[in-house]
Amino acid sequence: MGLIIRNVSKRYANGVQALDNVSLNIPAGMYGLLGPNGAGKSTLMRTLATLQEPDTGQIFLGDIDVVHQKDAVRQTLGYLPQEFGVYPKASAEELLDYFAVLKGITDRAVRRATTEALLKQTNLWDKRKQKLGGYSGGMRQRFGVAVALLGNPGLLIVDEPTAGLDPAERVRFLNLLSELGETSVVILSTHIVADVAELCTNMAIINQGQILLETSPLQAVAALHGRIWRKLTDKHTLPALEQEHRVISAKLLGGQTLVHVYSEELPGHGFEPVQPDLEDVYFSALTGCLGPAHPQRKAEKITL
Numbered sequence: 001m002g003l004i005i006r007n008v009s010k011r012y013a014n015g016v017q018a019l020d021n022v023s024l025n026i027p028a029g030m031y032g033l034l035g036p037n038g039a040g041k042s043t044l045m046r047t048l049a050t051l052q053e054p055d056t057g058q059i060f061l062g063d064i065d066v067v068h069q070k071d072a073v074r075q076t077l078g079y080l081p082q083e084f085g086v087y088p089k090a091s092a093e094e095l096l097d098y099f100a101v102l103k104g105i106t107d108r109a110v111r112r113a114t115t116e117a118l119l120k121q122t123n124l125w126d127k128r129k130q131k132l133g134g135y136s137g138g139m140r141q142r143f144g145v146a147v148a149l150l151g152n153p154g155l156l157i158v159d160e161p162t163a164g165l166d167p168a169e170r171v172r173f174l175n176l177l178s179e180l181g182e183t184s185v186v187i188l189s190t191h192i193v194a195d196v197a198e199l200c201t202n203m204a205i206i207n208q209g210q211i212l213l214e215t216s217p218l219q220a221v222a223a224l225h226g227r228i229w230r231k232l233t234d235k236h237t238l239p240a241l242e243q244e245h246r247v248i249s250a251k252l253l254g255g256q257t258l259v260h261v262y263s264e265e266l267p268g269h270g271f272e273p274v275q276p277d278l279e280d281v282y283f284s285a286l287t288g289c290l291g292p293a294h295p296q297r298k299a300e301k302i303t304l
Contacts, residue, residue: 001062001154002027003048003185008057010043010209018043019054020209026185030177032196032203032217033189034282040209041189042082045159048187049079061155061185078148078156080141082163088133092124092143095132096150103150118146122176138169145176156186162195174198197278205285212285217278224262224276224284231259231271244268248283262289 003026010019018040035041046052048059050070059066066073087095096115105111119125122142127135135143141161148156158177162170178199180186188199196203197217204214213220228248233241235257241247245261245268252258260274261267262284274280284290 001185003155003187004058004060005044005048006058008044008047008054008059010047010052010054017209019047022057022206022209022211024204024211024214026187027202028183028185029202030180030186030188030200032200033187033206034191034193034196034203035206036191036286039191039207041191041206042159043209044206045079045081045157045187045189048155049077049157050074073155075151076154078150078153080144080148080156080158080161082160084144086132086135086140086143089131091129091131092119092135092146093128096143096146099147100150105150114150118149121149121179122146123172136169138165138173141165141169141173142176145173145180149180152184154184156180156184157189158187159189160191161188162190162192193279193282205282207286213281213290217281220281220290221276221278223290224280226273227262227264228274228276228280228284229261229263229267229271230274231261232256233259233270246287246289248280248287248289262287 005022005024005026008019008022011017022044033041033044047054048066050066050073053067061073061076064072093115096118097111100111100114105114116125119128122145124139124142124146127139132140132143145158148158161177162173165173174195177186177188188195190196200217202216205212232253233256238250238257238259241259241261246263247259247261249260250257260280260283261271281290
């Protein structure tokens with residue numbers, strides 16, 4: 001079962017065009033939706049989760065019309081929003097059992113078996129009696145996945161799931177997500193390039209409400225081979241380099257600035273070729289080097 005999005009647009013009352021004619025074909029498996037904060041990712045996720053309607057466009061999950069058959073979508077939907085609340089005085093076991101009832105699992109034995117399996121799957125079984133108020137950020141995210149997985153959803157949406165997690169919790173969480181995309185459509189919405197690189201077989205890049213690129217990470221990186229060059233320079237020369245070259249990113253490195261540029265051929269003295277990665281794909285798309293033409297933006301400055 002796949003997800004088809006056709007010409008979806010959404011403008012808010014304050015005039016912000018959050019989605020602008022978005023079309024995507026999302027197959028079963030892990031699918032990454034990558035974009036900066038404010039790109040329209042959460043708006044699209046809320047629309048897919050039937051929490052709001054698009055102004056125009058169509059969305060189909062298999063044979064289900066997402067816009068007009070919301071109840072049918074919700075029966076097969078798992079949704080982990082960017083921020084969600086829990087009852088801090090309830091244990092994970094108690095609250096998951098409560099959510100299972102809300103999901104329609106009324107048989108007590110089935111519910112007990114379901115909650116036990118999910119708490120083990122999310123590595124929370126040993127902490128099932130602990131109050132949720134004492135959970136770490138990563139444990140709460142894993143509990144959120146357990147809730148989202150109730151009912152074996154055909155569509156699972158996770159919105160910015162690793163933001164704010166420490167490195168160890170992020171690894172645990174990504175390992176959990178990697179197990180989920182075998183039969184369901186799993187959409188990972190994030191601004192963290194590494195999450196998509198490590199998990200997703202297909203992806204799209206979105207910015208300013210528009211899809212800039214729809215591809216697979218491996219194909220996107222391969223397409224940039226021989227087109228990304230780097231140069232270590234002084235930060236004061238960056239404005240001149242931006243005038244002369246298609247600078248896609250600039251990182252502070254050891255007190256100097258490491259610049260990556262997009263070019264079909266050697267851009268000049270001092271540049272050397274670099275093996276591209278998904279971060280180069282991301283910044284190339286954002287700066288208009290890939291996908292639909294967009295005004296070139298200034299280089300993203302990342303401090304290491």
